[in-house]
Amino acid sequence: MTDLILEVLSWMSILGGLFFMIVGTIGVVRMPDVYTRLHAAGMTDTMGAGLLLLGMCFQAGLTLVLVRLILIYAFLLFTSPISTHALASAALSGGVEPYTVPADRAGEFNSLNGGQNS
Numbered sequence: 001m002t003d004l005i006l007e008v009l010s011w012m013s014i015l016g017g018l019f020f021m022i023v024g025t026i027g028v029v030r031m032p033d034v035y036t037r038l039h040a041a042g043m044t045d046t047m048g049a050g051l052l053l054l055g056m057c058f059q060a061g062l063t064l065v066l067v068r069l070i071l072i073y074a075f076l077l078f079t080s081p082i083s084t085h086a087l088a089s090a091a092l093s094g095g096v097e098p099y100t101v102p103a104d105r106a107g108e109f110n111s112l113n114g115g116q117n118s
Contacts, residue, residue, distance in 0.1 A: 010058035017051030020044045033099035034091050042084035049076050 027040025053073045060066045 006058050006061075010055045013051045013055030013058065017048045017053075017055060020048030020051060024048060034096050035088055035098050038084050038088050038091075042080060046076065046080045049073070049080075 021044065024041050024044025027044065028037045031037045031040055050073055053069050053076075057066050057069050060069060
């Protein structure tokens with residue numbers, strides 16, 4: 001019975017991680033500029049990899065592989081946001097302009113929130 005519960009938790013985590021990875025991939029394709037693409041990829045790959053590794057931890061059981069998987073996740077948890085920030089900083093200092101709404105279309109977006117400027 002315990003094996004069945006661990007198996008279900010494992011596959012739920014792996015499928016959840018796969019979902020986050022797919023959403024991140026769609027975000028990278030659909031977003032308009034480098035900064036929003038980095039945000040989509042950076043946020044979802046950390047969560048997706050975390051859930052994938054959690055599912056693998058359930059599969060591994062209490063072995064040395066579990067310790068290695070935890071160390072891999074700790075490494076990803078620290079390096080992924082740092083690398084995303086470094087890439088965004090390099091893009092900004094390289095002169096890549098962020099995507100902004102043109103001034104002539106700004107009124108369209110203000111009407112979406114009831115005409116209030118925020």
